[in-house]
């Protein structure tokens with residue numbers, strides 16, 4: 001982390017807080033994961049109702065705690081360092097996630113209270129009244145920006161945050177592969193489908209058989225039928241003794257035509273910006289769900305726009321939505337497709353074996369890239385493309401979990 005050496009430049013922070021935050025940011029950063037882990041424990045003890053809004057899988061793996069810690073530290077750094085990377089993307093991502101979950105302005109008081117309490121508990125005597133006041137200022141600057149962005153999103157989507165979901169009926173379930181299903185959903189309240197930008201997700205809230213309620217995000221994998229939306233869900237199996245995924249297992253084993261699910265408004269900013277530039281859509285595994293809606297959209301609106309899809313999976317049999325993407329893509333004037341499988345079927349002459357390797361595929365000038373898959377996969381794709389001369393700001397990504405990439409300050 002680079003910290004400025006002398007006087008306060010123009011910043012939102014008051015001059016006294018600027019000095020204190022500059023001096024204490026390294027120690028807060030060093031203990032940030034510990035602070036946020038304590039924060040969640042304290043907050044859930046005081047407000048058990050929040051267990052139904054927070055993803056308990058992300059709590060168990062510690063990922064949400066790390067994402068929160070990373071974002072607060074990155075926010076503080078950009079307040080004190082004029083050369084810090086832009087924070088706009090992280091801010092938008094968090095605001096969209098909050099919006100899809102119905103987070104309300106007054107809940108920031110609860111989070112602020114427990115977060116600052118955890119700072120004091122973990123850092124102990126180092127937290128003098130001046131230090132506490134300076135970090136409280138950081139928290140509220142961050143909170144106010146998020147509250148404003150979320151208010152804008154709620155207003156734009158005509159949503160009352162107290163009622164963030166609408167009932168959708170499962171019209172049918174489609175078995176895509178042995179461990180991937182699609183659910184086709186239709187609004188059950190008589191109102192039309194909201195506007196959905198290709199690449200956006202919805203939060204789906206599920207009442208589990210043990211009485212818990214849990215939300216999860218699923219990309220809208222298709223809006224080919226204008227009155228319905230489709231989500232495509234990979235069954236998550238627990239590895240090394242960890243439990244199977246709760247919501248994906250529930251949807252695979254229990255969801256059936258006629259069921260009602262509570263579904264949020266579409267959210268997320270991994271969306272196409274208006275441009276004619278060639279597109280590369282690089283996905284792995286469940287990341288394919290972001291590819292189909294983008295290809296569908298290009299077919300509908302810009303059939304001349306060149307599109308390359310590149311996908312990595314275990315085998316052709318695990319490659320969900322493969323035929324649908326191909327069928328759609330072939331309606332474009334200029335469509336190229338590459339696949340990499342860990343095991344290529346004998347007789348499959350067009351797929352390559354092993355991990356995705358973009359080093360020798362022809363790339364047009366002015367290429368824009370969307371990538372979605374595990375974090376390590378996306379790091380690899382980004383590094384290879386940057387080596388091939390694709391500017392970092394043309395490479396956009398979606399993380400299917402708390403965004404640990406952006407939180408580390410390494411986002412694109």
Ligand SMILES: Cc1cc2nc3c(=O)[nH]c(=O)nc-3n(C[C@H](O)[C@H](O)[C@H](O)COP(=O)(O)OP(=O)(O)OC[C@H]3O[C@@H](n4cnc5c(N)ncnc54)[C@H](O)[C@@H]3O)c2cc1C
Pocket residue numbers: 055056057058060061201216217218219220232233234235236237238239242243244245246247248249268286289290398399400401402
């Ligand atoms: C923006 C976004 C878009 C997404 N789009 C899609 C999509 O289109 N399709 C899709 O399939 N998924 C998508 N996801 C992922 C999806 O939201 C869920 O995370 C996924 O379905 C797993 O949820 P689950 O409830 O089944 O698993 P969880 O119960 O949340 O478990 C998740 C992981 O944590 C582990 N775990 C849970 N409890 C413990 C414990 N006590 N100890 C150790 N490990 C534990 C589990 O073994 C599992 O590996 C998306 C996510 C985001 C954020």
Ligand code: HEM
Pocket residue numbers: 050053054055056058059064067068071072093094097098101103104107108109111139142143146401402403404
């Ligand atoms: C300044 C205050 C806050 C900050 C900095 C913050 C930060 C974050 C971050 C970084 C994420 C992960 C986003 C991602 O998916 O990448 C997140 C998700 C989330 N936040 Fe906040 N948040 C704040 C306030 C709140 C409040 C007030 C609530 C309401 C109780 C809340 C509830 C949630 C929930 C439920 C999630 C999803 C968690 C998950 O999926 O595991 N947040 N927040």
